[in-house]
Amino acid sequence: MLDKNIDKVLNKIKEKYGPSSDLVTRIIKIKNQKILYCFLESVSSDDKISDFFMGYIDSYIKKQIKFKNLYESLKNAIPNSNLSTVKNYEDVFYKLASGFTCVFVDGCSEAISLETRSTLDRGVTEATSENIVRGPKDSFTENHQKNLGLIRKRIKDPNLWFKDLVLGRRTKTKISIAYIKDVSNLKLVKYIEEELKKIDIDGILDSGYIREFLLKDDKSFFPRFHSTERPDLACMALLEGKIVILVENSPFVLLIPGLFIDFLHSPEDNYQKAINIDLTRIIRVISFFITVMFPGIYVALTTFNPEIIPDELLISLAVQRGGVPFPTALEITVMIITFEILRESDVRIPNASGAAIGIVGALVLGEAAVTAGIVSPIVIIVIGLTSISGLLFTEIDFVNGIRWWRFIFLLASTIMGVIGFVACLILFIVKLCSLEFYGVSYLAPFSPYTKHQNAIFRKPISKIKKRYSFLSKNIIRMRDDSEKN
Amino acid sequence: MIVKKIKIFFCLPILLFLTGCWNYNELNTLAITTGMAIDKYKDGYEVSLLIANSKRVEESSKEGEAQTIVYSGKGKTISQAMKDIDLISSKQLYIGHLSVIVISDEVAKEGIVNTLDFLLREPESIKRFYIALARDTKAKSILQVLSPLESFPSQNIYSNIKFSSESHAISASVAYGIFIEELLAKGKETILPSISVKGNEEKGSKSQSLEESTPKAEVKLNTLGLFKDDKLITYADANESRGINLIRNNVDEMIISTYCDGGTAIAKLNNIKTDYKVDKEKVDIDLKGVAYIREINCNNNLNSSKEIDKLEKSFENSLKGLLKKGIAVAKKNKTDIFGFGNALYKKYPHYYKSIENIWNDQVFPNYKYNIKADIKLESKGSIENSLKGALNE
Numbered sequence: 001m002l003d004k005n006i007d008k009v010l011n012k013i014k015e016k017y018g019p020s021s022d023l024v025t026r027i028i029k030i031k032n033q034k035i036l037y038c039f040l041e042s043v044s045s046d047d048k049i050s051d052f053f054m055g056y057i058d059s060y061i062k063k064q065i066k067f068k069n070l071y072e073s074l075k076n077a078i079p080n081s082n083l084s085t086v087k088n089y090e091d092v093f094y095k096l097a098s099g100f101t102c103v104f105v106d107g108c109s110e111a112i113s114l115e116t117r118s119t120l121d122r123g124v125t126e127a128t129s130e131n132i133v134r135g136p137k138d139s140f141t142e143n144h145q146k147n148l149g150l151i152r153k154r155i156k157d158p159n160l161w162f163k164d165l166v167l168g169r170r171t172k173t174k175i176s177i178a179y180i181k182d183v184s185n186l187k188l189v190k191y192i193e194e195e196l197k198k199i200d201i202d203g204i205l206d207s208g209y210i211r212e213f214l215l216k217d218d219k220s221f222f223p224r225f226h227s228t229e230r231p232d233l234a235c236m237a238l239l240e241g242k243i244v245i246l247v248e249n250s251p252f253v254l255l256i257p258g259l260f261i262d263f264l265h266s267p268e269d270n271y272q273k274a275i276n277i278d279l280t281r282i283i284r285v286i287s288f289f290i291t292v293m294f295p296g297i298y299v300a301l302t303t304f305n306p307e308i309i310p311d312e313l314l315i316s317l318a319v320q321r322g323g324v325p326f327p328t329a330l331e332i333t334v335m336i337i338t339f340e341i342l343r344e345s346d347v348r349i350p351n352a353s354g355a356a357i358g359i360v361g362a363l364v365l366g367e368a369a370v371t372a373g374i375v376s377p378i379v380i381i382v383i384g385l386t387s388i389s390g391l392l393f394t395e396i397d398f399v400n401g402i403r404w405w406r407f408i409f410l411l412a413s414t415i416m417g418v419i420g421f422v423a424c425l426i427l428f429i430v431k432l433c434s435l436e437f438y439g440v441s442y443l444a445p446f447s448p449y450t451k452h453q454n455a456i457f458r459k460p461i462s463k464i465k466k467r468y469s470f471l472s473k474n475i476i477r478m479r480d481d482s483e484k485n
Numbered sequence: 486m487i488v489k490k491i492k493i494f495f496c497l498p499i500l501l502f503l504t505g506c507w508n509y510n511e512l513n514t515l516a517i518t519t520g521m522a523i524d525k526y527k528d529g530y531e532v533s534l535l536i537a538n539s540k541r542v543e544e545s546s547k548e549g550e551a552q553t554i555v556y557s558g559k560g561k562t563i564s565q566a567m568k569d570i571d572l573i574s575s576k577q578l579y580i581g582h583l584s585v586i587v588i589s590d591e592v593a594k595e596g597i598v599n600t601l602d603f604l605l606r607e608p609e610s611i612k613r614f615y616i617a618l619a620r621d622t623k624a625k626s627i628l629q630v631l632s633p634l635e636s637f638p639s640q641n642i643y644s645n646i647k648f649s650s651e652s653h654a655i656s657a658s659v660a661y662g663i664f665i666e667e668l669l670a671k672g673k674e675t676i677l678p679s680i681s682v683k684g685n686e687e688k689g690s691k692s693q694s695l696e697e698s699t700p701k702a703e704v705k706l707n708t709l710g711l712f713k714d715d716k717l718i719t720y721a722d723a724n725e726s727r728g729i730n731l732i733r734n735n736v737d738e739m740i741i742s743t744y745c746d747g748g749t750a751i752a753k754l755n756n757i758k759t760d761y762k763v764d765k766e767k768v769d770i771d772l773k774g775v776a777y778i779r780e781i782n783c784n785n786n787l788n789s790s791k792e793i794d795k796l797e798k799s800f801e802n803s804l805k806g807l808l809k810k811g812i813a814v815a816k817k818n819k820t821d822i823f824g825f826g827n828a829l830y831k832k833y834p835h836y837y838k839s840i841e842n843i844w845n846d847q848v849f850p851n852y853k854y855n856i857k858a859d860i861k862l863e864s865k866g867s868i869e870n871s872l873k874g875a876l877n878e
Binding site for chain 2: 307311312321411417
């Protein structure tokens with residue numbers, strides 16, 4: 001409960017914020033009645049406060065209009081669209097930090113809060129982590145309202161619902177669960193909501209936090225939820241019956257439940273011609289296998305079963321390996337680690353010195369390593385192909401998961417050759433098959449097999465009439481003429 | 486538990502250094518053998534191996550050096566001779582990529598069954614390599630002759646056997662597995678292609694030979710050698726070899742010539758297919774094919790269908806002649822290389838059993854045959870009548 005005495009309120013707020021200099025408080029007298037208003041100038045817009053609040057008070061005083069209840073008339077008349085009453089200190093502090101201005105009237109146990117937020121974000125810009133050639137260019141930002149807006153403006157159906165939660169004892173981060181009421185699995189929505197409510201942590205800074213809370217005993221390397229910064233992809237997921245979690249201050253939203261096949265898709269796939277996309281997707285599938293298994297296959301074949309390699313190639317490989325003192329597996333491991341170091345440094349380095357990386361990577365570590373006899377040239381090709389194939393996938397967690405499996409395959413092949421490789425392949429498939437989230441298998445629609453029209457080969461949009469039954473009970477996506485009536 | 490996990494995690498990378506694992510071989514520790522030659526040596530064998538990955542391969546293309554090494558070893562059996570080579574070679578012998586094996590006719594005449602077991606038993610070896618006879622020369626010297634067209638002598642022999650036998654019909658490509666299969670089959674004898682060296686063998690094995698526009702020595706495919714059981718009996722001549730190959734269905738395309746009005750006509754035969762139906766008394770051989778005229782130096786008017794029919798007949802007759810020659814040489818040597826006996830065995834097993842012992846020596850030489858040939862002339866090429874005919878008009 002708020003104190004009725006305005007000085008007490010002022011002391012309490014000042015005491016709470018301590019030496020923070022961004023707290024602005026002021027007491028004005030109107031007709032012998034004291035008004036206290038306060039806001040945090042770091043998150044508030046001075047212009048809005050002056051326009052909405054000060055302007056109004058000013059005209060009040062000038063007109064000398066008589067009023068019986070100052071609080072009520074302020075509440076009814078202040079020209080602000082997002083005005084509400086606050087009844088306890090908890091809410092006062094939340095509102096202040098959210099950029100609201102709180103107005104206290106002496107002798108009143110309620111306060112008025114009005115929205116005077118300043119926009120502390122970079123605006124809607126082009127997506128940087130998921131580039132596409134054809135399709136909408138906008139992306140989610142750090143501003144929660146904008147993010148919701150980017151979805152709402154694409155799906156205008158009022159059945160698109162946002163369920164809001166505030167999580168984090170200190171950060172008080174707003175989290176919205178977005179779903180289409182008559183398409184999504186409402187039980188899953190409820191489950192997610194309950195799981196999220198259980199979270200008692202001091203702060204949530206990104207949607208990545210939420211993912212780890214929803215998958216508490218997740219021991220898989222591959223990410224289980226797709227995350228994206230593209231609103232069109234989020235809307236695509238909503239229309240399929242998935243649930244989208246938006247977290248304040250995070251431009252990456254989570255699409256739940258995540259399927260393995262999602263990581264091989266790009267939103268662009270649905271904007272281009274279906275028949276051409278089939279080829280692109282086959283290339284993605286091939287590169288997935290290359291990037292996971294190629295180093296393993298190379299080691300297994302060259303060191304255990306060279307019979308499979310054609311004569312000329314084998315002889316050329318043997319000659320190339322001539323002066324290399326290390327085992328093939330070690331050679332490959334060294335090059336994989338080298339590439340990972342290069343990639344990591346390329347991500348962290350300021351743009352200005354990026355060119356140096358290219359020179360060091362291409363010349364020193366490629367050309368010179370071969371000339372010096374540390375690695376054989378074919379290994380550079382193997383690692384090059386492996387790494388390039390890995391970069392086809394946009395989700396960074398997915399790429400990192402691949403990295404683990406690549407190493408496991410390499411290890412198994414080093415120990416047992418082709419037998420080890422195949423054993424590892426079985427392990428890999430079993431592991432992927434065993435993953436599921438709330439009854440939705442990770443490898444769906446392949447395992448368990450469901451008839452699908454947009455997994456690897458996409459049918460034209462005009463032919464995809466149904467949603468996946470494992471995602472949504474309301475599977476009719478396109479209505480025929482007969483069903484319209 | 487966690488400590489244990491961490492320990493295991495840190496132990497795993499050590500495996501990468503431990504290369505002593507089961508069956509583990511780095512490529513550069515292998516001596517990749519692509520060719521093998523078996524010669525007679527006293528009462529045992531001299532085995533020569535062609536090792537392809539010599540250190541000089543990289544530079545050799547520029548400097549014209551020999552790219553391969555031939556190591557020889559002697560021993561009572563093949564594997565003893567191989568162990569002898571092991572003493573010379575610093576690398577481990579690896580025969581998984583063997584592409585050709587040459588056996589001298591000296592060995593073949595005595596019987597080659599003793600040389601075959603090792604390669605069949607060795608799990609490392611693939612059984613698809615070609616097997617050939619060295620005619621009138623040591624098998625080792627065939628491996629040594631360098632070719633300007635291919636990097637290794639074995640590759641040269643391999644592709645020569647593979648492509649020439651399909652299109653030329655004089656030689657045949659016999660893979661090791663198929664050879665063994667035919668050797669063991671009832672009522673079927675085997676053939677092997679033969680290779681001879683043209684020119685000076687000694688000079689041909691030196692890399693200087695490659696620098697001249699005409700190499701000092703060349704490896705040339707020769708006609709077929711006929712086997713009875715595992716022993717070489719004789720070599721067929723060129724026309725006999727073509728006949729044998731036609732009946733054995735080994736030919737994809739071949740060149741055939743015939744006499745016509747005032748000259749020779751040459752045609753390329755394609756889609757050749759031979760079927761035979763055996764009976765207790767005789768065999769019906771049916772040959773079908775499509776012919777394309779390659780060259781014609783006659784006065785015939787090719788625009789008339791009568792003349793075309795005549796030409797077709799004439800080609801058919803010359804084909805029949807080839808087949809007859811092929812059968813004649815087999816009958817003369819009393820060896821059923823066509824597998825008529827095998828077909829009989831499948832059709833009349835009881836009857837065949839009764840004559841099994843005398844099939845090759847008594848029944849087959851008197852076995853009757855009936856040949857039908859059906860050739861269709863499909864194309865005359867870009868011109869109609871022969872130039873000769875046009876000139877005479």
